[in-house]
Amino acid sequence: MTSPPSRPGVRPDLAEVFRRNYPRVVGVAARVLGSPDSAEDVAQEVFLAFGRSSVPTGEAGGWLSVAAAHTALNLLRDGRRRAVREENAATGTDAVAGDVADDVVVREERTRVRAALARLPRRQAVVLVLRHSGLSYAEVATALDMSPGSIGTTVRRAEAALRKELNGHASSG
């Protein structure tokens, strides 16, 4: 990967921050959206925003993860139709060879998870996604400006709420 040409308005640390964080940022968005292609779109948006921000380099990892979670959740909330379309397209392209019925089950499961995630309170959803993307409790607390002691409670309640949403949807459908 080459360094960016020196341009006014582009942070000099962007290439290094990108290299260190891009896979994780894609991972955060993918957990929300269920589609690798959509997740990369979100990651591109997030790094563009970072590129023109004044976020300190030391806080970049947490900032990018939070921004990816919010941006992806916004997509779920505001563009559910588009997200579903993208998800379907992505499922078509990255589905491994296998039983068609399995693909349908996987796709339905992903759609159910996305809908459940979109119904969670925003903070719970973000904490949940960050934790399941591998951020430590301390990292989540720092990134979201929360007290470290509150992360476990928020994760716990988010997981209980997600499971309830998924079970409720399953039993009603």
Place this chain on the structure above:
Amino acid sequence: MRHPDEGVLRRLLDEPAGVADADRRHVADCQVCLTGLAAAHADAAAAGTALRAVPAGDVDLAAAWRRLSATLPAADRERAPAAARRRGARLRRPAIATLAFLVVLTGAGVAAANDWLPIFRTERIAPVSVTTSDLVALPDLTGYGDVELTGAGEPQQVADAAAAREATGLDVPQVGPLPRGVSGDPTYQVVGELSGVFTFSADKAAQAAAAAGEALPPVPAGLDGSQVRLVAGPGLAAVWSQEGGMPTLVVGRAVAPRAFSSGVPFETLRDYLLALPGLPPNVADQLRSFTGDGTTLPLPVPADQVRTSSADVGGRPATVLEARDRSFAGVVWVDDGVVTAVAGALGADEVLSVARELR
């Protein structure tokens, strides 16, 4: 020893080293906690399965970097029109995200849940309207009595600054140097005075409390049927937009909200309403701002999405709002009963700079 809370039990699953020794020992010997731990484990496993990473193959870092590089700001727009055009296209999606944020920030997002006043009842309100309307917003008290609104209506576009001044009687702020990414001439919007007479109803308040699963606190003598008049505006806004129509910078000004009462003092009613169970937090925040003397800010701020801080603009204390994802920032202050706000898809330092250069 009391049982560790559910958060401690949850952390025990992920980061046992982060849990105090005493708590770990307690859990190991406590059937109640072990049961709670098992439940936490089951929910965590279910969430882990639901959120497991999609099989994405390896991320192509080099290709992703090339894509990002192609959309980074061009060094010189005059010499690189193609690059500038690409940037405009790429910015559209973040701008839409900002629009969504603006809607949340300024009340329309709350509308669905809380049935805000009619000025917010447009499902997909234009961002400029949102910002301008927000300057003359009133708290939604329809759950606690009858509200009769007069005035305001939708914001109107006017020809220029002089027309905005004539329509509102307010001086139009003159902006100094524009921040990077903001260019061209602004459009001007005005919105009239919004006035609402609120008649408190103990019956309605009791229903709202019951909906929240609680009883109504004792109603002070003379409060049932008492009226207050809340007034906000008029206001104006200068709006700079990018080619796609998304605003990049908004400078707004409005007469600060005021409250008038007959009979029971407004503060008595306000404090009682604030004590009611089920009062939506945003409404409570907005209601608190009605001190009756026009000196505080009408800001329904969702604290989980916006970070607030203090600053100084021209010797006046100002409130800086910054989206936690830093996609948006604004600064608001009151001077002699007039609210002025500068906001946009900018950094906090940029909006503060614009605010301090206003003439």
